[in-house]
Ligand SMILES: Nc1ncnc2c1ncn2[C@@H]1O[C@H](COP(=O)(O)OP(=O)(O)O)[C@@H](O)[C@H]1O
């Protein structure tokens with residue numbers, strides 16, 4: 001069977017190419033093989049070429065072939081250049097997984113990740129607590145920088161948040177006890193709440209959004225840009241170089257911030273008690289002092305110590321696990337913050353049940 | 361009608377600073393339509409900075425950059441966007457979007473500019489990828505490519521919509537010699553067949569000798585040479601000679617950054 005011959009116009013660009021495509025492939029059934037005659041064509045561009053590729057593909061799908069003939073000069077050179085693109089395209093090799101495989105994959109991923117996290121924890125504990133005593137070096141300068149960044153620079157926001165929270169707690173609880181005339185006990189409530197729970201949790205939340213995210217983003221970016229590989233390639237322990245200073249700085253900074261948080265929260269409550277509820281400053285002061293116990297404060301601080309370890313290690317862990325460039329950095333940063341906040345609540349629940357029911 | 365030989369870009373007395381550091385100091389030159397114009401010079405002399413000015417990403421301290429008759433510095437956002445759509449740029453570090461596949465990266469200007477028939481996007485992507493030898497990488501993510509492959513994908517994106525003017529920043533750095541030679545060939549073909557104007561920053565003596573119509577050499581932010589390859593032979597400037605003869609400095613020079 002002789003192929004059908006179609007003549008191309010003088011210039012083959014996006015518009016004339018479309019016309020050509022409609023002529024050749026417009027009918028439902030393509031009758032025969034097609035010869036595309038380029039002898040009259042004087043110039044063409046990539047769009048024209050792309051239409052020819054589409055024609056070829058369409059015919060191939062119908063079991064027919066398309067060949068280009070008669071090209072001369074620049075057009076021939078252009079067609080030569082496009083030649084490799086005329087062949088079969090790359091196939092998408094990403095495979096769809098079935099549900100069961102997916103579930104298995106999740107389990108394996110989780111175990112792997114858990115293992116990596118444990119390894120990081122052990123490494124971090126070694127490089128933060130043991131190695132400096134063995135004289136293997138601790139980056140004290142980096143530690144101070146981190147301390148400034150995580151601690152000093154977070155003071156304002158931590159105080160503000162706790163202060164506002166103190167105000168809100170006083171407002172809310174004063175309303176509830178108004179009918180009984182027990183408003184003076186709002187002072188007790190604020191003190192106990194902030195010492196045991198609120199300062200530690202609020203401060204840790206602010207810090208994980210602020211510093212936890214920053215740690216993850218920094219390490220993930222370093223990983224993506226092969227800086228981590230560069231460190232490893234120099235034989236430097238990444239945990240020593242990056243993780244240990246951050247971990248120790250966090251362990252020092254977070255309890256300090258929590259103490260400031262307690263003060264600010266109680267200050268917020270006091271402002272409401274004196275300013276709005278109208279108590280004498282001295283009475284409120286006495287009541288507050290009477291409700292304060294070292295045990296409560298100790299509980300809050302102990303908790304913040306655990307929070308600190310969690311925030312630093314979760315940030316680093318997620319940073320190291322990044323894949324896939326800048327998108328991955330964003331994803332890991334988000335993941336770090338979500339994991340942080342979830343972990344905070346879990347730790348808090350464990351502590352609460354321990355202190356309120358087991359220790360009593 | 362635009363024709364070959366018109367002035368497409370004219371730079372007049374361009375001065376620019378990063379903070380207090382003067383990076384470009386009175387650079388002037390013109391580029392004509394259909395030229396392959398190469399910019400050379402030691403690393404850190406301001407080549408990438410110059411390219412970023414030419415496409416309106418950075419604004420000069422003083423001086424004019426006239427693109428097809430209008431000054432880039434006085435364009436507003438919309439005019440700038442229109443100008444930038446007629447330029448293909450391949451950055452020094454590829455600039456691929458990490459969140460999409462290589463194929464989608466190359467499809468992106470076609471889809472965004474809206475000037476391409478949607479059914480053409482796929483064959484065009486395939487065509488451009490095979491032009492740079494990456495036909496098999498269409499469905500991979502940029503983070504799964506080697507440095508050289510990423511670079512080539514960046515080039516493919518730059519020429520995605522047949523722009524009349526293309527900027528390449530060190531296109532062959534990180535490519536093997538075979539690929540680099542293939543790239544020179546591609547540049548010359550596109551230049552000849554589509555009349556594309558190329559402004560290329562490069563260090564490759566071979567591709568300069570093969571493809572360059574004219575050469576601009578920068579040194580510490582100043583133009584120290586502008587002319588054809590023949591003019592290079594006649595040049596008496598010591599640094600120009602040194603560059604083309606590939607001689608090392610007596611001491612590796614410590615540039616003052618102040
Ligand atoms: N974003 C920036 N901020 C400050 N200085 C820069 C910046 N980018 C480049 N420089 C400086 O400007 C000079 C020229 O840089 P660049 O144009 O990238 O050089 P190259 O010729 O190697 O492409 C260098 O000295 C570099 O240190």
Ligand SMILES: [Mg+2]
Pocket residue numbers: 407408409452529
């Ligand atoms: Mg550069």
